[in-house]
Amino acid sequence: MGEGARGKVGPNRFFSGLKKTRQAITERISAILGRGGALDDETLERLEEALILADVGALAAPKIIEELKKSQSEADPQRALANIIAQRFKPPEEAKALTSGPRVILIVGVNGSGKTTTIAKLAQRTIASGGKVMMAAADTFRAAACEQLEIWALRVGAQLIRQKSGSDPAAVAFDAVKAAMARDFDLVLIDTAGRLQTKTNLMEELKKIKRVIGKAMPDAPHEILLVMDATTGQNGLSQIELFNDAVGLSGIVMTKLDGTAKGGVLVAAAEKYGIPIKYVGLGEKADDLIDFDAQAFAEALVGVNE
Ligand SMILES: Nc1nc2c(ncn2[C@@H]2O[C@H](COP(=O)(O)OP(=O)(O)O)[C@@H](O)[C@H]2O)c(=O)[nH]1
Numbered sequence: 001m002g003e004g005a006r007g008k009v010g011p012n013r014f015f016s017g018l019k020k021t022r023q024a025i026t027e028r029i030s031a032i033l034g035r036g037g038a039l040d041d042e043t044l045e046r047l048e049e050a051l052i053l054a055d056v057g058a059l060a061a062p063k064i065i066e067e068l069k070k071s072q073s074e075a076d077p078q079r080a081l082a083n084i085i086a087q088r089f090k091p092p093e094e095a096k097a098l099t100s101g102p103r104v105i106l107i108v109g110v111n112g113s114g115k116t117t118t119i120a121k122l123a124q125r126t127i128a129s130g131g132k133v134m135m136a137a138a139d140t141f142r143a144a145a146c147e148q149l150e151i152w153a154l155r156v157g158a159q160l161i162r163q164k165s166g167s168d169p170a171a172v173a174f175d176a177v178k179a180a181m182a183r184d185f186d187l188v189l190i191d192t193a194g195r196l197q198t199k200t201n202l203m204e205e206l207k208k209i210k211r212v213i214g215k216a217m218p219d220a221p222h223e224i225l226l227v228m229d230a231t232t233g234q235n236g237l238s239q240i241e242l243f244n245d246a247v248g249l250s251g252i253v254m255t256k257l258d259g260t261a262k263g264g265v266l267v268a269a270a271e272k273y274g275i276p277i278k279y280v281g282l283g284e285k286a287d288d289l290i291d292f293d294a295q296a297f298a299e300a301l302v303g304v305n306e
């Protein structure tokens with residue numbers, strides 16, 4: 001597998017991924033800024049509107065416009081705007097290198113957000129670079145959830161640990177970590193349930209899974225990623241708080257960016273919660289996951305270099 005498998009791709013995939021956002025909204029930005037001339041109050045106001053319509057949010061949009069005003073970059077306002085947006089993202093911390101044992105990632109998020117698909121995508125990347133991946137079917141609530149993960153495991157070449165449906169998800173996660181340690185795996189990806197109707201139960205279940213993983217392997221889980229559906233836009237942002245309060249998030253995976261005109265929601269999420277966005281989902285296939293790159297994203301959002 002080439003560069004794409006590891007997700008080290010340039011701005012182009014963000015450009016295609018953000019097509020809908022740009023068509024709906026961001027073309028306005030180009031139209032407003034592309035005319036050249038002064039960044040007068042009317043222009044700035046229209047820009048702020050465009051950002052809000054792209055779901056950048058009422059918190060981030062005025063701050064971005066304020067900075068643009070101060071920057072006095074009449075020469076290339078579009079690029080200035082992209083740079084200002086890019087700077088609002090917190091750079092992800094370097095992943096701590098492990099001395100031994102597998103890296104354990106717990107995947108959380110509401111139903112349908114793309115958890116299982118993201119697990120397949122992450123597995124594929126590690127497998128493509130020669131790593132061994134264990135998946136844990138800790139969404140034991142629905143039999144179909146297990147089967148879906150099993151199909152992905154077969155397809156990408158990962159091992160799967162599952163138990164009969166209804167069994168204790170923490171036990172499945174524990175077994176997977178233990179098995180991965182014993183068999184010298186590189187990565188364990190733990191799929192979890194996402195039913196929000198029983199909010200408290202789900203959060204308690206996730207806390208337990210986290211605790212029990214720590215008993216199987218000290219320092220694990222090494223990452224807890226929230227998978228979020230970008231098409232829910234601003235409405236989905238409260239999920240960040242909910243899951244972060246329960247288990248503490250190390251990062252966010254924003255899925256379905258290809259299917260939304262609300263791509264600005266990434267800016268809103270970064271502004272409001274400051275949790276790094278690690279990956280972005282751009283489709284349903286196993287290689288449709290790329291590393292988040294704030295600069296490339298911001299340029300694509302604003303339409304620089306189109
Ligand atoms: N277009 C698009 N669809 C996605 C993406 N990620 C997941 N999906 C689709 O979203 C649906 C729900 O995904 P799934 O992984 O089952 O969600 P889960 O319930 O959180 O495990 C499936 O039809 C996936 O193919 C993405 O990045 N882009």
Ligand SMILES: [Mg+2]
Nearest residue numbers: 115116139145
């Ligand atoms: Mg699932």
